[in-house]
Structure formats: structure tokens, C-alpha cells
Amino acid sequence: MPEASANIGVVGLAVMGSNLARNLASREGNTVAIFNRSYEKTETLLSEHPEAEFVPAATYREFADSLQKPRTAIIMVKAGRPTDAVIDSLVEVFEPGDIIVDGGNAYFPDTIRREKAVRETGINFVGAGISGGEEGALLGPSIMPGGSDESWVTLGPILKSIAAVAEGEPCVTHVGHDGAGHFVKMVHNGIEYADMQLIAEAYDLIRRGTGKSPAEIAEIFAEWNTGELESYLIEITAEVLRQVDAETGQPLVDVILDQAGAKGTGAWTVQTALSLGVPVSGIAEATFARSLSSHPEQRAVSGDLPGPEDEFTVEDTESFIEDVRLALYASKIVAYSQGFDEIRAGAAEYDWNIDLGAISKIWRGGCIIRAQFLNRIADAYQAEPGLPVLLTAPYFTEAITRAQASWRRVVIAAAEAGIPAPAFSSSLSYYDGIRADRLPAALVQGQRDFFGAHTYKRIDKPGTFHTQWSGDRTEIEAEDTH
Numbered sequence: 001m002p003e004a005s006a007n008i009g010v011v012g013l014a015v016m017g018s019n020l021a022r023n024l025a026s027r028e029g030n031t032v033a034i035f036n037r038s039y040e041k042t043e044t045l046l047s048e049h050p051e052a053e054f055v056p057a058a059t060y061r062e063f064a065d066s067l068q069k070p071r072t073a074i075i076m077v078k079a080g081r082p083t084d085a086v087i088d089s090l091v092e093v094f095e096p097g098d099i100i101v102d103g104g105n106a107y108f109p110d111t112i113r114r115e116k117a118v119r120e121t122g123i124n125f126v127g128a129g130i131s132g133g134e135e136g137a138l139l140g141p142s143i144m145p146g147g148s149d150e151s152w153v154t155l156g157p158i159l160k161s162i163a164a165v166a167e168g169e170p171c172v173t174h175v176g177h178d179g180a181g182h183f184v185k186m187v188h189n190g191i192e193y194a195d196m197q198l199i200a201e202a203y204d205l206i207r208r209g210t211g212k213s214p215a216e217i218a219e220i221f222a223e224w225n226t227g228e229l230e231s232y233l234i235e236i237t238a239e240v241l242r243q244v245d246a247e248t249g250q251p252l253v254d255v256i257l258d259q260a261g262a263k264g265t266g267a268w269t270v271q272t273a274l275s276l277g278v279p280v281s282g283i284a285e286a287t288f289a290r291s292l293s294s295h296p297e298q299r300a301v302s303g304d305l306p307g308p309e310d311e312f313t314v315e316d317t318e319s320f321i322e323d324v325r326l327a328l329y330a331s332k333i334v335a336y337s338q339g340f341d342e343i344r345a346g347a348a349e350y351d352w353n354i355d356l357g358a359i360s361k362i363w364r365g366g367c368i369i370r371a372q373f374l375n376r377i378a379d380a381y382q383a384e385p386g387l388p389v390l391l392t393a394p395y396f397t398e399a400i401t402r403a404q405a406s407w408r409r410v411v412i413a414a415a416e417a418g419i420p421a422p423a424f425s426s427s428l429s430y431y432d433g434i435r436a437d438r439l440p441a442a443l444v445q446g447q448r449d450f451f452g453a454h455t456y457k458r459i460d461k462p463g464t465f466h467t468q469w470s471g472d473r474t475e476i477e478a479e480d481t482h
């Protein structure tokens with residue numbers, strides 16, 4: 001039987017798991033046990049990284065025996081059934097009080113189910129969202145753990161030691177119980193979709209409006225990255241636009257097929273928002289824009305549909321680019337505001353006590369949406385933890401006040417030019433909807449009452465009402481059937 005020398009273990013040694021294991025091993029005081037279903041990956045990691053002094057295991061039993069108690073193991077395998085298979089195997093060899101962490105991209109209802117099932121054995125189960133891709137796993141990711149308070153006591157210091165650091169603070173916090181961590185990671189990814197789509201729309205409008213080359217637009221993004229838009233995604237956009245294809249000498253962006261892929265977290269965010277009744281229109285449009293791009297057969301037969309007659313040319317290039325920058329900023333504020341709404345609604349639905357300010361802080365480093373701007377979100381929630389609409393925090397109200405005329409000009413220009421800008425325009429519609437005194441929802445209620453007797457409320461007196469549409473059209477008091 002091996003000596004129980006490791007204080008943490010990793011199961012699953014593909015790119016994410018092996019990088020996370022190396023990150024753990026590089027931190028003072030950690031000895032890391034490793035296990036992979038097929039032993040070749042374990043051998044490769046051992047031979048390539050002797051400095052990590054890993055403790056290898058060939059079986060789950062050996063893996064459990066090599067861990068000090070309470071045993072703590074992080075699973076980094078394919079989400080779905082592989083994760084269930086690994087959990088089942090670990091439960092067989094672990095004991096009450098031990099901790100199993102799923103660091104994969106699990107769908108949060110699966111995490112809730114798994115946490116409940118594992119808890120019955122006395123073992124702790126923690127679903128932890130880990131963002132930052134391979135590089136983050138190695139150098140410091142943003143980590144969003146759920147699970148019990150008891151597991152956080154053991155796990156907290158370990159996760160803090162490997163997380164990214166932003167302004168001196170580790171990018172990890174105990175998000176909430178059971179599936180809270182994976183829920184927040186899901187919304188993080190949804191916001192990432194929106195942010196990427198908004199940047200893509202800005203690029204498209206500038207390119208088609210001004211005729212600038214990708215390399216020239218890269219300089220614009222690099223410049224934007226020195227101001228209020230400073231973020232990892234703006235930074236890498238400049239890098240991608242600067243890249244020249246070695247084979248053709250063309251800008252790389254011009255030889256990449258324009259069909260965007262997705263692994264499903266954007267769709268999960270939107271599906272969940274729909275069932276919670278939270279409008280995340282920026283994330284939804286971004287997800288749908290990827291879907292639209294990925295139907296070549298439909299695009300092929302639609303190419304001859306008419307567009308605007310006039311060519312799109314911008315008269316004042318500099319002010320148009322500034323308008324696009326401000327439209328991007330305002331739309332981005334909307335997308336984040338909507339994402340935080342979804343987290344708040346999820347917390348209420350699933351009874352999680354989530355500190356929204358703390359979430360924005362742990363996204364400042366390590367993850368894909370890391371940005372300066374997240375400090376402003378943290379400030380807003382610190383000043384008013386119950387803030388119902390992020391947009392109404394003074395900093396964001398000022399930013400949108402400054403941006404809104406540009407935002408409207410850009411959406412008008414896009415519509416007139418026949419350039420799709422679904423995330424820009426839906427964000428503006430959301431903004432105008434949420435600030436409206438009165439919405440045409442009143443008419444929708446009237447229609448619902450007409451065909452389905454769904455009833456309505458009145459602005460001038462309490463109660464629920466129905467108009468007898470097929471009779472004499474008098475109004476009667478009715479039961480609330482909402």
C-alpha cells in the first residue's frame with residue numbers, strides 16, 4: 001500500500017487536468033497524486049515533468065491510498081457520463097468526510113443531482129467552474145466552487161493557492177452551495193459569448209464602413225485596450241486581426257471559414273434564462289448569431305435576397321469609429337447587467353447566497369472575460385448589494401449617458417447599411433425597454449385575455465379582470481390565472 005503522502009489528487013490528465021496538476025505541484029506545500037483511466041497519460045506526465053514529483057496511481061484504490069485524509073481529489077474529465085463514471089469509482093474508495101471536486105464544465109443541474117447523491121454517502125461533492133483554458137489551468141485560473149461550507153474549509157486554501165491573482169486577491173470565492181459554482185461558470189461563458197459577438201460586430205461595422213484593413217483595425221482595438229474597454233478579449237482581438245496567413249499572405253481572419261462553433265454553454269445560459277424568465281437578449285443574440293453563421297445551406301440560398309441599394313460609406317471615419325467604440329461599451333454594460341440578473345435569479349430559485357460583487361472580482365483575472373470594467377461592477381454591488389439593475393449604478397448610468405447617442409447612430413447605420421448587428425441592436429432595445437414608462441405589454445395582456453381569458457390587472461384599482469369579448473364586452477372581476 002502506498003504511503004498517504006499527497007494532500008491533493010487530480011483525476012483526468014488530458015490538457016486541463018495535467019496543467020492543473022502541474023499548477024498544484026508548483027505551489028509550496030502541495031504533493032499531488034495523479035490518476036488517469038488509461039495509464040499512458042500518467043506515464044507521459046511523469047516523464048515530462050519530473051520536477052512536479054507527482055505521486056502516480058494505476059488504480060482508484062492506489063489513488064485513494066496515496067491521499068492524506070480528508071482526501072481531496074479534483075476531477076478533470078469529459079463532462080457528462082465520464083464524470084459520473086469517475087465519481088462512482090471514487091465513491092467506492094473514498095470515505096465520509098473526503099472531498100470530490102468536479103472541475104469540468106458540468107451542466108449545473110447535473111452538479112445539483114451529483115452533490116445530493118454523493119452527500120448521502122457522507123462524502124463531500126463540490127462542483128467547481130474553472131475558467132481560463134489550458135493556460136489558466138497551468139498559470140492560474142478563475143475558480144468558481146460550489147459545495148458545502150465544510151469542504152470549503154479544506155479546499156479554500158488549496159484553490160486560493162492555484163487561482164489567478166487580480167490586484168492582490170485570488171480569483172476564487174465560495175460561490176454558494178451545490179450547483180452554484182457551475183451555474184456561475186455557465187453565465188460567465190454566456191457573457192463571454194455576448195462580449196465576443198459585440199466585438200465582432202464592431203469589427204464588421206468598422207471594416208465595411210471605413211474600408212480599413214484587419215491590420216489597421218487591430219491598431220484601433222489595441223488603442224481601445226488602453227481605455228475603458230481594456231480586457232483580454234479586446235487584446236486578443238487585436239492579435240487575431242494582426243495575424244497574416246503564412247500560406248496565402250492574406251489576413252488570417254479572411255481565410256478562416258465564417259462559421260462559429262459552440263460547445264453548448266451559451267445555449268445552457270439562454271435555456272436557463274428562459275426558464276427563469278430573465279431577458280438575456282445579448283447572450284441569446286450572440287448564441288443565435290453563431291447558429292446562423294453555421295447554416296451554410298441556408299446562407300447559400302439566401303445570398304440573393306435584396307439588401308439596401310446604396311453603398312455603405314462613412315463620411316467622418318474618426319467619429320464613426322468613436323461611435324462604434326461607445327456602442328460597444330454600452331452594449332457590453334447591458335450584456336453584463338443581464339448576466340448578473342441571471343445569477344441573481346438563479347440564486348433566488350435555487351436558494352444560493354451569492355455575493356454578486358465577489359463574483360465580478362473573481363472574474364478580474366484568469367478567465368476569458370477578465371477586464372478592468374469588472375472593478376466597476378464590484379463597486380456597484382458593494383455600494384448597493386441589492387441593486388436591482390446594474391445599469392442604474394451611477395458609474396454605468398454616466399457611461400450610457402455618454403454613449404447613447406453614438407449607440408443609436410451605430411444601430412441606425414447598421415440597419416441602413418444592411419449589416420447585421422444583432423447584439424448591438426438587441427442591447428439597445430433592452431435598454432429602451434427597461435427604462436420605458438409604459439410598454440406595449442398592456443396590449444399583449446389584452447390579446448391574451450381576448451383569445452384565452454387569461455385576465456389582466458388594471459393600473460387604477462386592485463384585482464384581476466376579464467372582458468367578456470365574445471359577449472357584451474363588459475368587464476368582470478375574475479380569478480387570477482396568470
Ligand SMILES: NC(=O)c1ccc[n+]([C@@H]2O[C@H](COP(=O)([O-])OP(=O)(O)OC[C@H]3O[C@@H](n4cnc5c(N)ncnc54)[C@H](OP(=O)(O)O)[C@@H]3O)[C@@H](O)[C@H]2O)c1
Binds near residue numbers: 079
Ligand atoms: N479545454 C479547455 O479549455 C477547458 C476549459 C475549461 C474547462 N474544461 C473542462 O475540463 C474538463 C477536461 O477537459 P480536457 O480538454 O482536459 O479533457 P477532455 O478531452 O474533455 O477529456 C479527456 C479526459 O477525460 C477522460 N475520460 C473520458 N472518458 C472517461 C471515462 N469514462 N472514465 C474516466 N475518464 C474518462 C480521459 O481519459 P483517457 O485518457 O483514459 O481517455 C481524459 O483524461 C472538461 O470537462 C472540459 O469541459 C476545458
